[in-house]
Amino acid sequence: xxxxxxxxxxxxxxxxxxxxxxxxxxxxxxxxxxxxxxxxxxxxxxxxxxxxxxxxxxxxxxxxxxxxxxxxxxxxxxxxxxxxxxxxxxxxxxxxxxxxxxxxxxxxxxxxxxxxxxxxxxxxxxxxxxxxxxxxxxxxxxxxxxxxxxxxxxxxxxxxxxxxxxxxxxxxxxxxxxxxxxxxxxxxxxxxxxxxxxxxxxxxxxxxxxxxxxxxxxxxxxxxxxxxxxxxxxxxxxxxxxxxxxxxxxxxxxxxxxxxxxxxxxxxxxxxxxxxxxxxxxxxxxxxxxxxxxxxxxxxxxxxxxxxxxxxxxxxxxxxxxxxxxxxxxxx
Amino acid sequence: xxxxxxxxxxxxxxxxxxxxxxxxxxxxxxxxxxxxxxxxxxxxxxxxxxxxxxxxxxxxxxxxxxxxxxxxxxxxxxxxxxxxxxxxxxxxxxxxxxxxxxxxxxxxxxxxxxxxxxxxxxxxxxxxxxxxxxxxxxxxxxxxxxxxxxxxxxxxxxxxxxxxxxxxxxxxxxxxxxxxxxxxxxxxxxxxxxxxxxxxxxxxxxxxxxxxxxxxxxxxxxxxxx
Amino acid sequence: xxxxxxxxxxxxxxxxxxxxxxxxxxxxxxxxxxxxxxxxxxxxxxxxxxxxxxxxxxxxxxxxxxxxxxxxxxxxxxxxxxxxxxxxxxxxxxxxxxxxxxxxxxxxxxxxxxxxxxxxxxxxxxxxxxxxxxxxxxxxxxxxxxxxxxxxxxxxxxxxxxxxxxxxxxxxxxxxxxxxxxxxxxxxxxxxxxxxxxxxxxxxxxxxxxxxxxxxxxxxxxxxxxxxxxxxxxxxxxxxxxxxxxxxxxxxxxxxxxxxxxxxxxxxxxxxxxxxxxxxxxxxxxxxxxxxxxxxxxxxxxxxxxxxxxx
Numbered sequence: 001x002x003x004x005x006x007x008x009x010x011x012x013x014x015x016x017x018x019x020x021x022x023x024x025x026x027x028x029x030x031x032x033x034x035x036x037x038x039x040x041x042x043x044x045x046x047x048x049x050x051x052x053x054x055x056x057x058x059x060x061x062x063x064x065x066x067x068x069x070x071x072x073x074x075x076x077x078x079x080x081x082x083x084x085x086x087x088x089x090x091x092x093x094x095x096x097x098x099x100x101x102x103x104x105x106x107x108x109x110x111x112x113x114x115x116x117x118x119x120x121x122x123x124x125x126x127x128x129x130x131x132x133x134x135x136x137x138x139x140x141x142x143x144x145x146x147x148x149x150x151x152x153x154x155x156x157x158x159x160x161x162x163x164x165x166x167x168x169x170x171x172x173x174x175x176x177x178x179x180x181x182x183x184x185x186x187x188x189x190x191x192x193x194x195x196x197x198x199x200x201x202x203x204x205x206x207x208x209x210x211x212x213x214x215x216x217x218x219x220x221x222x223x224x225x226x227x228x229x230x231x232x233x234x235x236x237x238x239x240x241x242x243x244x245x246x247x248x249x250x251x252x253x254x255x256x257x258x259x260x261x262x263x264x265x266x267x268x269x270x271x272x273x274x275x276x277x278x279x280x281x282x283x284x285x286x287x288x289x290x291x292x293x294x295x296x297x298x299x300x301x302x303x304x305x306x307x308x309x310x311x312x313x314x315x316x317x318x319x320x321x322x323x324x325x326x327x328x329x330x331x332x
Numbered sequence: 333x334x335x336x337x338x339x340x341x342x343x344x345x346x347x348x349x350x351x352x353x354x355x356x357x358x359x360x361x362x363x364x365x366x367x368x369x370x371x372x373x374x375x376x377x378x379x380x381x382x383x384x385x386x387x388x389x390x391x392x393x394x395x396x397x398x399x400x401x402x403x404x405x406x407x408x409x410x411x412x413x414x415x416x417x418x419x420x421x422x423x424x425x426x427x428x429x430x431x432x433x434x435x436x437x438x439x440x441x442x443x444x445x446x447x448x449x450x451x452x453x454x455x456x457x458x459x460x461x462x463x464x465x466x467x468x469x470x471x472x473x474x475x476x477x478x479x480x481x482x483x484x485x486x487x488x489x490x491x492x493x494x495x496x497x498x499x500x501x502x503x504x505x506x507x508x509x510x511x512x513x514x515x516x517x518x519x520x521x522x523x524x525x526x527x528x529x530x531x532x533x534x535x536x537x538x539x540x541x542x543x544x545x546x547x548x549x550x551x552x553x554x555x556x557x558x
Numbered sequence: 559x560x561x562x563x564x565x566x567x568x569x570x571x572x573x574x575x576x577x578x579x580x581x582x583x584x585x586x587x588x589x590x591x592x593x594x595x596x597x598x599x600x601x602x603x604x605x606x607x608x609x610x611x612x613x614x615x616x617x618x619x620x621x622x623x624x625x626x627x628x629x630x631x632x633x634x635x636x637x638x639x640x641x642x643x644x645x646x647x648x649x650x651x652x653x654x655x656x657x658x659x660x661x662x663x664x665x666x667x668x669x670x671x672x673x674x675x676x677x678x679x680x681x682x683x684x685x686x687x688x689x690x691x692x693x694x695x696x697x698x699x700x701x702x703x704x705x706x707x708x709x710x711x712x713x714x715x716x717x718x719x720x721x722x723x724x725x726x727x728x729x730x731x732x733x734x735x736x737x738x739x740x741x742x743x744x745x746x747x748x749x750x751x752x753x754x755x756x757x758x759x760x761x762x763x764x765x766x767x768x769x770x771x772x773x774x775x776x777x778x779x780x781x782x783x784x785x786x787x788x789x790x791x792x793x794x795x796x797x798x799x800x801x802x803x804x805x806x807x808x809x810x811x812x813x814x815x816x817x818x819x820x821x822x823x824x825x826x827x828x829x830x831x832x833x834x835x836x837x838x839x840x841x842x843x844x845x846x847x848x849x850x851x852x853x854x855x856x857x858x859x860x861x862x863x864x865x866x867x868x869x
Contacts, residue, residue: 016477018446045466046387046473075687078709078716105690129641131650131668138671150739155642178736178783179640181685184708185735185776188785188858191851193708195687203466210462220857223769228538232455239736244768245778246746252767252778253742256455284476285446326739332751 009275027296043198073122124181130162160272173279260322346402387474431463604636696722710855731809763812787849797866
C-alpha cells in the first residue's frame with residue numbers, strides 16, 4: 001500500500017458542547033452538529049446547540065484548526081419555513097464552515113441568500129446516483145455529497161468518476177437500513193416523522209417493560225423486540241426489531257448492529273471517498289472520544305501507507321455486533 | 333402515559349463491591365440524615381453546571397427516580413427550573429415517578445462524568461430504565477453535555493482544603509479499586525459454580541418457552557386453515 | 559393532455575403503478591380491465607420498486623398503453639424510486655428520452671435533470687414537504703405532484719393553496735413507507751438479492767410482517783416496506799376537495815380495483831355518502847384493516863372516524 005497524496009477528512013459528531021470539545025481533542029478534522037430544535041435529524045431530548053453554544057464551540061474548534069458543519073437536514077414544515085431559514089441565516093452569520101441539508105426548497109433558499117456559504121448534501125437527500133448528485137450540484141452548487149448507505153464500494157468508485165463534488169461516506173455508527181430521508185416507518189408507528197420532526201423511533205414513544213427476566217421494548221403500540229436475561233439489548237429502532245414473516249421470527253430488516261468499516265477504509269479511499277463520517281450525535285462523550293481516537297489512528301496509519309490497526313470497538317456498538325453494511329454486496 | 337412499575341420487581345443485581353458493604357452499613361441510617369449531602373450536591377450542580385437544568389426545561393413536571401442498586405436508598409430528581417429538588421428516600425413506594433434509572437452507584441457516577449457511554453451500558457443490560465424513556469434520554473444528554481468532573485467540582489466546593497483532600501481521595505480511590513477487584517474475585521469463587529448451574533437451568537427454560545411459542549403458532553395456523 | 563373524462567369537476571382519480579411483482583398476464587389483464595371498466599382519468603405504468611422485475615411485463619407494455627389510451631385514459635410512465643446501478647441509470651435516461659409526449663413520473667431525482675423544462679409528474683417517492691420545494695420543482699416543469707404519504711392535512715392545504723402544480727393525494731391501498739438496497743423478501747427466504755428466485759412474486763399483495771406478539775404491522779414487497787393497513791380516505795375526500803385538492807391516487811392491490819375505483823368515483827360525484835362507501839369497501843375485502851392517521855396528523859396506522867374538520 002502506498003501513502004496518500006491527499007488527506008482524508010475525519011468528520012465527527014457532537015451532540016453537546018462537551019462532545020464537541022471531546023471530538024476536537026480526540027483528533028477530529030471536522031465536527032458536525034445541529035441546533036436544539038426540529039431543524040436537524042437528531043432532534044433528541046436534551047441534545048444539540050443553542051446559538052451561543054455554537055459560537056463558543058466554533059471558537060474552540062477554529063482555534064485548534066477543526067472545521068464545524070451545521071446540519072439543517074430535516075424538511076421544513078409547510079407554512080412555517082422561517083425556523084429553517086433562520087437556522088441557515090444564523091449559521092451563515094456565525095461563519096460555520098458548511099451547512100448540511102437535504103430539502104430542495106431549503107437548498108434553493110440557501111443558494112440564493114447565502115451564495116458564499118458552503119453546501120453539503122445530507123445523507124437524508126438519499127442521492128444515490130451521479131445524476132441525482134449532479135442535479136444538486138448544478139442547481140444549488142453543492143460542494144460535497146454524503147452518500148446514502150445503500151451503495152456498494154464499486155458503485156461508489158463509479159460515482160466518483162462522474163460527480164464534480166467531494167464524496168463523504170459513513171464509516172461507523174448506527175446504520176440506516178432503508179434509504180435515508182425516504183422512510184416513514186417511524187411515523188407510521190408513532191406519528192413523529194424523522195423528516196419533519198427530526199427523530200426516528202423517538203424516545204417519547206419508547207417503552208421498556210421488564211417481564212420476568214425479559215425486557216420487552218415497544219415503539220408506540222408495537223412490540224419491537226424482547227431480550228432474554230443477559231442478552232444484549234437494543235434501542236427499539238423500528239428497522240432493527242424482531243418480526244415474524246414467512247412463518248419465521250427474525251431480524252427481518254437488520255440485526256441490532258453498528259456499521260464498522262475499519263477493515264475496508266483503504267478500499268473506500270481508493271474508490272475516491274475524501275471524507276469519513278462517524279455517526280452518533282446522540283451518543284455521549286465517552287463514545288465520541290473512543291471512536292474518534294480509533295479512527296484517527298486508523299486514518300493516520302493509512303496515510304502513512306500502513307495497514308490500519310485492528311481496534312476493538314465492540315464495547316460501544318449496539319448489540320455488540322458490527323457490519324460493513326451495504327458497502328459489501330453480501331449485505332443486500 | 334402510565335406510571336412505571338416502581339417496586340423492585342427485578343432490580344439489577346448489585347455487584348459485590350465495597351459500595352454494597354458500605355450500603356449495608358448505611359442500612360440503619362434514616363434517609364433524612366443523608367438529605368443534607370444531596371442538597372449540597374444539587375447546589376453544586378446548580379452553580380457549576382446550570383446547563384444541565386437548562387437542557388431539562390422541557391420537562392418541568394418530570395419526577396426521575398435514580399436507584400443505585402447497591403445502596404439502601406433511592407433518589408428523586410425533580411428538575412423544575414425555578415425549584416429543582418434532589419430528595420433521598422428509602423424506596424419508590426407510593427412516589428409519583430415518571431421514569432426510573434437503575435444501576436450500581438459506580439456506574440451511575442461514571443455515566444455522570446461521561447467516562448462511560450450510556451447507550452453501551454444500557455445495551456449490555458447493566459443499566460435498566462423504566463417509564464418515560466424521553467425524560468431519561470434528556471437527563472442522560474444533559475448530564476453528558478455538562479462535562480462534569482467530580483474532582484474539579486469537589487475542589488471548587490471545598491476551596492483551600494481541596495489539595496490535601498483530593499490527594500487523600502486519590503489514595504482512597506486506589507484502595508477502593510484494589511478492594512473492588514479483590515471482592516470481585518471472592519464473589520467469583522463463591523458464587524461462580526452456583527451461577528453456572530443457574531445459567532444452564534435458564535437456558536433449558538428458554539428452550540422450553542420457545543417450543544411453547546412454536547406449538548401455539550402452529551395451533552393457530554391449523555385453526556385458521558380449518 | 560387529458561382525455562374526455564366524465565365528472566372531472568368533482569375530482570380526478572389516478573391508478574398508481576402496480577408496486578407488486580404480478581405475473582405478466584395478470585398484470586396485462588389488470589390494465590385491460592381498467593381500460594374497459596374503471597372510471598378513472600389516469601393510469602400509471604412502470605416498475606417503481608425493483609428493476610429486475612421490469613423485463614417480465616415489458617413485452618405487454620405497448621399493448622397495455624394502447625388499450626388505455628384508446629379508452630381515453632391518460633397514461634403516465636412511472637420511474638424507479640431508488641436508482642443505483644449503471645443499468646438502472648441507463649434505463650431511466652431511456653425512459654425520459656423515449657416517452658415522447660407521454661408524461662413521465664419522476665420517483666427519484668436521478669431522472670429529474672432529464673425531465674427539466676418539460677411537463678412531468680413528481681411521484682410520492684420524491685420528498686415534497688413544503689412550498690419552497692414545490693415552487694422549485696414547479697419552476698422546472700413539474701406539472702402534477704403526488705405527495706408523500708406521511709403529510710398531514712395542514713401541509714396538504716398549504717401546498718394546494720400555492721396553485722403551482724396539480725396536487726395528488728394517496729387515497730387507497732397499502733402505503734409505501736420505505737425503500738432499501740436490501741431485499742427483505744429474499745432475506746426472509748434465506749436468499750440473497752442477486753439470487754432471489756423472484757420470491758416476491760409469490761405474494762401478489764405483499765408479505766405480511768407481524769410483531770412478536772402476533773399483531774399485524776407491515777408488509778414487505780421486495781426491497782420496499784409498506785403498511786399492513788390499507789389507507790382509505792373516502793371519509794376525507796370532501797374535506798380535501800375543500801382545500802383545492804382535485805386528484806386522488808388509488809394503489810393497485812390484489813382485489814377488485816374496478817369496484818374500488820367506482821366507490822371513489824361515486825363518493826366524489828355525490829352518489830354515495832362516505833360511510834356507505836367505506837362499508838362497501840370493507841365488504842369488498844373482508845379482513846382488511848384501514849387507516850387514515852397521517853392526514854389527521856396522527857400515526858400512519860391510526861384510523862380516525864370523524865373525517866376532516868375544516869378549521
